[in-house]
Amino acid sequence: MTAQETAARSTSPVSAIRADRRRGRSRALRVSVVAALLLLVVAAVSLTLGAASVAPADVLAALVGRADRLTSFVIVELRLPRLIAGALVGACLGLSGALIQSVARNPLASPDIIGITAAASATGSVALVWFGLTGLALSGIVLAGTLVAAALIYLLAWRNGVSGYRFVLVGIGIAAFCGGLVSYVLTRADVSNVQQALVWITGSLNAVDPSALAVLAVGTVVLVPCALLVGRPLGALSLGDDLASGLGVRTERTRLAVVGVAVALAAIAVAVAGPVSFVAFLAAPIARRLVGRGSLALVPSALLGALILVVSDIVAQFAIPGVVLPVGVVTGIVGAPYLLWLLARTNRVGRGG
């Protein structure tokens, strides 16, 4: 064997490993870029749609501040905040779902199944119906209620550490309790309040409060980098607790930090739009399937969450002429069959999620 051949043979595993890593990265990047482009296209389309249809050129003019006053008002004051709110709420929910599902190693463990968003419904309906709160005050109360419920779920699921399965079961219990509370509040309230509360509980972008939107924007900017940072040990943690501890991961501390950031993300989202169902639940599994290779797909999950929510909101606004549905109706119709499929499949595989 010549020296050259020896050299080639000794470097070939390294190049194979590098090539494999490159493939993984480029796949994740491709999915992210495609999702981002689709989001841009959908966003552009959504700005032209509405009671007064606006030509694409006029939309552009309005965005750079060169349109007439009416067009400017429609685009910048009405449609743009709704679009931004939708994209941010979707991104936060998608990322939140990806984080909690990977920490619990269970696709059922998304904020809308394990009682995080149910807690938002409960605090929201109490605040709306009993105390008549709206806008920023409502968002604040919902944020607080969601965080308290998450802490409660974590503490109740704690027993020498938190196992994914117990986390899901305790969460479902909390969700049932919150559901009961919502029903109680609604049956005791008068009709006009119920109407308003129901729209909010379903999850809606119909009345986004500007100051709540500002809180959401700032929260997203702060929390997304946090999520990527605390999510770094998740790759090791996904190999099992024992192995991760052996690799030097502080498993409980990591779980607590990741769940904390994920709940905060879900909370700021539902505080603005109400508990939009199934976005957190759907985005991460789709992103993971697209990226493949056991990837956590955090960024693609966020982008897909945004895409799902913006598309759903367009459908909610224009599917039935003259009726603007809450966006949660659409996400619910899309998400529920996936939940059923997942439950049926889990049962067949027999690994309990």
Place this chain on the structure above:
Amino acid sequence: MTSETMSPELSARGLSLAYEGRTVVDGLDLDIPAGRVTAIVGPNACGKSTLLRGLSRLLPPASGTVLLDGADIHGLPTKQVAQRLGLLPQTPTAPDGITVADLVSRGRYPHQGWFRRWTAEDDEAVAEAMTATGIADLADRAVDELSGGQRQRVWIAMALAQRTDILLLDEPTTFLDISHQLEVLDLLLDLNAARATTVVMVLHDLNLAARYAGHLIAMRAGSVVAAGDPTAVVTADLVRDVFGVESVVADDPVTGTPLVVPLGRHHTS
């Protein structure tokens, strides 16, 4: 780095381990000989896996200490321990669709900091581990498509990529057929010979333990019954004492190590 001047040593002093108040390992004193292959054997539920969890700082002691290079292992930063001591638990989980190279690369976690990116050294460590375990040509294959024996080699490669002087393995041969069992044990012996890696493994099969280990620790009900060279330690008395089984101990015709032939009710010597 300092392996010539200071040999790796793992030991336990008065170590008790408990699960939810139930003591499983009781007041153990133990030295793991550096640079050798140690096997821990014993009947089911004797605490051998628990001991391994204790030695690898996964389970904090109820009392006593585990010492790594003379220092309390629980007082050391966990990432620092992970650079000295690798662990392969019994049932690790591979994420769906993960590739071999990606999984082995995760063994580099303890060498990565908040700001330190992946380096050429990491690539080399991963490549070396994959070459040593004979899986270099599987780099881009999905782990869930591999056979049980190949998969176990991938996990061992992951532990090797960690580049530690000490490697603890909990029943590395379970669920493998005999040829793959031998393959895994041969591989561990190769590693020990090539780099003087200290290997500690929990094994089910007493004969394989006697053949492959240079040092044997026999446990029963949370205590060490005997420890030492298998040739000196494995006797019919010990087998009766530890497993409650009558047996004849012969010389292995190939290696000369003790070969245990258990008797049971229908056979007598």
